[in-house]
Structure formats: C-alpha cells, structure tokens
Amino acid sequence: MTERGSARVALTLEVTPEHTAAAQAALAPFAIHDYGGGKRLPKAWSRVRARPDGARGLLVHPRVDDPSALPEATRAACEALGGRWGQRELGELDPAVRVALFTVVFFSKSRDVPAPAPGLPPSWRRVLSNFHPAPVRVDGHDYASVEHCFQAAKASCSDRPELARGFRLGATGPSAVGSDPAAAKRAGGRGAYAKAGASLDVEAWAKAREGAMERALAARWQQQPLFRAVLEATAGFALLHFERSGARSFWGGSLHRDTGQAQGENRLGRMLMALRDGA
Secondary structure, eight states: OOEEEEEEEEEEEEOOGHHHHHHHHHHHGGGOOOSSOOOOOOGGSSSSSOTTSSSSEEEOOTTTHHHHGOOOOHHHOOOOOOOOEEEEEEEEEEEEHHHHHHHHEEETTTTOOSSSSSOEEEEEEEEEEEEOOOOOEEETTTSSHHHHHHHHHHTTTTGGGGGGGSSTTTTOOOOOOOOOHHHHHHHHHHHHHTTTTTBHHHHHHHHHHHHHHHHHHHHHHOOOOOHHHHHTTTTTSSSEOOTTTTGGGGGOEOTTTTOOOESOOOOHHHHHHHHHHHH
C-alpha cells in the first residue's frame, strides 16, 4: 500500500464484465476480507465497481502494493483474462479501520473465512490456535496438540510432576487426558489440580510458561507444514489471539468495542509474529 499525502492508494484490477467472476476467483486470497470480525471495513471495498467505460474494478488488499508482489500464477491468471492493473484512492484511513484491515483475529472457534493465500483451507485461522489437533514432538515426547504440550509443562511445575505424563500422546491410566485439546486445558485447571491433590508452584510456572510456549511453537513451525504455510500467509498482518478477558488477557486480547484498537498483552499472537518474521 502506498501513500499520497494523507490518502491511501490500493491496487486494482480492471476486467470486462464477462471476466469478472473468473478474476474474483483468481484474486480471492488477496481481496479485502474482515479477519477481525468488527465489521469496521467499508462495504464498498469488497464490491465490484463499475467504471464509466464498462470495465469492472476489483480492489486488492493493500498489503499487496504492486502486481509483482502477487504469486506468479495469480498474476498470470488475471492478465490472461485481459486484466489491467491500476490504483484506487481509499482516502484517509481511520485508525480503527486500519487496525481492522491489517489484523487477523483468531481462536479455536474462528469461523471459516477466505484464506490470505492460495491452497489454504477456510478454517486456516483455527490452525493458528493451540487447540488445533495436530501432533507435535517436544523434548522427546509426543503430544496431540500444543495445548497438551503446554499443560504438560505446567504440570511439571507442580508438586506432582508425574502428572505431565498424562498429557502425552498415547498415555494410559487414570491420569491420561486423551486427545481432546479442550480436555487438556481442563486437566490443567485449578479444579483438576485440586481433584488430583496437586499444587502448582505459581512462581515457578510464571517464569517457565513463556519458554514452554516458545518451544512448542518452534516445534510446530518445524514439524507441521500446514501451520507453517498458514503463518507465512499472514505476512503483513498483525496476529491477535482472541480472549474474552480482553485488556486483562496475558496470552491474547481483543479489539476494543469503541476504539477498535487492540487490547491485552497478546503474548501468543506476538510469539507467532516473531516466529513468522524470524525475530
């Protein structure tokens, strides 16, 4: 996206009416979609604009500021339809609109939306969640999800560290958690600890939790091609792990209802962005 003074300029593709549907399909991953759920983006941005000469104008997401930034196959498909590249003034962007435009909000129950790159499933935002059911191997142990791995690390900071074994893939016996990530989260909660007669060393866990998460995410990056592809496809977007606690959240946050600005520490989102960007 380029700037002209206080205005924003976005890339467009102009095609004839009969080629509009095919062009929309080719550009779908790079169109403007509401990935934040706040409904702050102007509806006109997602509509096909009829031009005086009869051509139809399609707006490209501002993260792509030149046709050369598109995948070669996408660019070739658009140009094979006789498409002509141009620009459209978006006007001055309200801060809340800009946040919505460049933020992907995700959690374990994110609804299906078009993916920001070809070949990814509509459920791609759920892949970013720790609840995504994909095996991961960390420190020599296999887990059904990152959530299982994280809760095992937490159990290791309790006075019953043997409980960590119950979170491993294929665990058996009364402490076995099973493969459901939600069950793993419950098994790492206060009620489950009390039932097991376990006590968490809160201070030790506060020091260890971020390192445990970083190791699990690094393992995902190396071992799970779909996770890596999804994360790479979010280049140019901020990642916000949605949690209802909003500003009080440590691992996530939310977009403020009134201002549209991100709130919460969003440690998970920040870790994912650092992993993606090589920081």
